[in-house]
Amino acid sequence: MRYIHGFRDGAAAAALEQLIGSEVDSNREYHLMEFCGGHTHAIFRYGVEDLLPPNVRLVHGPGCPVCVLAMPRLDAAIELAIRRDITLVSYGDMVRVPASRRRSLLKARAQGADVRMVYSALEALEIAAAHREREIVFFAIGFETTTPATAHLILEAHRRGLKNLTVYCNHVVTPAAIQSILDAPGAGDANQVRIDGFIGPSHVSAVIGSAPYEAFSQNYHKPVVIAGFEPLDVMQAVFMLIRQINDGRACVENQFTRGVTRAGNIKAQAIVSEVLELRPNFEWRGLGRLARSAMRIKSAYAQYDAEKRFVMTETSVRENAACQCPSIIRGQKKPTDCTIFGTVCTPRSPIGSCMVSAEGVCAAYYKYRRTRNGLPA
Amino acid sequence: MCLAVPLRVIALLGEDWAEAEVGGVVSRVSIALIGEVNVGDYLIVHAGFAITRLDVEEAEKTLALFAEISAHLAEVQHALHPRLP
Numbered sequence: 377m378r379y380i381h382g383f384r385d386g387a388a389a390a391a392l393e394q395l396i397g398s399e400v401d402s403n404r405e406y407h408l409m410e411f412c413g414g415h416t417h418a419i420f421r422y423g424v425e426d427l428l429p430p431n432v433r434l435v436h437g438p439g440c441p442v443c444v445l446a447m448p449r450l451d452a453a454i455e456l457a458i459r460r461d462i463t464l465v466s467y468g469d470m471v472r473v474p475a476s477r478r479r480s481l482l483k484a485r486a487q488g489a490d491v492r493m494v495y496s497a498l499e500a501l502e503i504a505a506a507h508r509e510r511e512i513v514f515f516a517i518g519f520e521t522t523t524p525a526t527a528h529l530i531l532e533a534h535r536r537g538l539k540n541l542t543v544y545c546n547h548v549v550t551p552a553a554i555q556s557i558l559d560a561p562g563a564g565d566a567n568q569v570r571i572d573g574f575i576g577p578s579h580v581s582a583v584i585g586s587a588p589y590e591a592f593s594q595n596y597h598k599p600v601v602i603a604g605f606e607p608l609d610v611m612q613a614v615f616m617l618i619r620q621i622n623d624g625r626a627c628v629e630n631q632f633t634r635g636v637t638r639a640g641n642i643k644a645q646a647i648v649s650e651v652l653e654l655r656p657n658f659e660w661r662g663l664g665r666l667a668r669s670a671m672r673i674k675s676a677y678a679q680y681d682a683e684k685r686f687v688m689t690e691t692s693v694r695e696n697a698a699c700q701c702p703s704i705i706r707g708q709k710k711p712t713d714c715t716i717f718g719t720v721c722t723p724r725s726p727i728g729s730c731m732v733s734a735e736g737v738c739a740a741y742y743k744y745r746r747t748r749n750g751l752p753a
Numbered sequence: 754m755c756l757a758v759p760l761r762v763i764a765l766l767g768e769d770w771a772e773a774e775v776g777g778v779v780s781r782v783s784i785a786l787i788g789e790v791n792v793g794d795y796l797i798v799h800a801g802f803a804i805t806r807l808d809v810e811e812a813e814k815t816l817a818l819f820a821e822i823s824a825h826l827a828e829v830q831h832a833l834h835p836r837l838p
Binding site for chain 2: 377378379380382383385387388390391392394395412413414439440441442467469495496497498499517518519521522524525528577579580582583605608612631633634635636641643644647733735
């Protein structure tokens with residue numbers, strides 16, 4: 377446990393708080409975006425924001441794959457799940473997520489659909505091997521941390537000659553989403569919330585390395601510090617970002633040296649590029665259609681592609697007009713700026729994407745901040 | 754979603770599998786994404802897969818840095834507010 381609890385030490389957090397306090401320039405504002413939902417969750421859970429000076433603001437980004445999955449894709453998965461010959465396998469995060477008309481995979485299961493929750497993608501292999509008479513579809517979602525597991529699953533299915541396993545691939549890529557936030561209309565506008573630097577994701581970067589972020593520091597002059605998910609990691613990263621901003625520097629620094637290198641995990645990258653390729657574009661809930669932002673299965677492995685084996689239709693869905701999620705995940709608004717937050721939209725019956733997953737910004741606000749905002753406990 | 758946990762390898766199970774432990778919880782971990790590991794290595798595990806090794810030397814360096822900062826803070830506070838014997 378040393379490498380978990382060691383990074384949660386209260387005395388060190390108090391020391392980092394002082395260090396940050398002595399480094400900040402009280403005449404300027406610091407807007408730092410943590411891209412990843414894992415960081416958002418750690419920041420709220422450990423109260424990191426309360427340890428920062430008032431002019432250091434953390435802006436919560438869109439890095440939660442469940443939150444950004446477009447609803448028509450989820451609707452299509454539910455359509456598959458309710459077919460009698462199909463078993464749909466997915467991660468636990470996915471099954472509660474509401475689709476259009478208040479449906480979800482969990483409700484589909486209650487109505488008799490065969491939906492299974494797994495911890496590891498490889499469990500889909502065992503299910504496929506045990507039920508050769510059924511079609512097993514793995515509903516794959518996640519950022520680059522999870523993508524290699526899906527690629528490995530396809531290679532293993534190929535090696536074992538499993539013909540009844542397909543993958544519905546919804547893997548998304550981190551740099552494209554950061555790019556879209558930097559290029560968003562109004563990003564350079566003084567009235568909009570600006571972003572002075574990024575806290576980069578640790579586990580995504582363990583796979584892709586720190587090199588892909590170099591374009592943001594060079595082309596947009598934004599410092600990036602890759603940070604671990606424990607509270608001391610986040611605080612050290614905030615300190616490193618403030619120091620870069622004060623010095624007028626913008627480079628990629630690595631706080632998570634215990635797991636991230638510049639090149640990343642070469643073997644995992646090779647497995648991914650053997651099986652998967654970038655889609656020309658992909659719809660993100662709240663961010664719109666982004667170029668080269670998601671993965672699909674290469675034609676050499678088309679027999680494992682659920683989108684090729686089954687007829688899948690994506691019908692467009694209208695989001696609730698009051699929902700502010702698109703502005704919230706860009707960091708332009710806070711959950712408390714939304715009229716339906718905590719009243720109509722709650723973790724039990726979420727309306728917008730940020731309330732859907734435990735890692736979403738609205739869900740974190742609801743869980744850790746609602747008493748402070750005067751909402752019913 | 755991207756959460757991962759550092760686990761210590763306690764046994765090699767052959768064919769891309771290892772047994773690893775944290776806080777008394779033992780799990781079967783696929784090492785297909787990282788290749789050869791040894792008993793005693795720390796792995797960063799996400800959804801049943803080791804996505805990379807935990808570099809123990811670097812982890813210790815970071816922990817030592819935190820310890821140094823808090824020791825320094827304690828010293829400064831003691832100098833400002835010395836406790837009477």
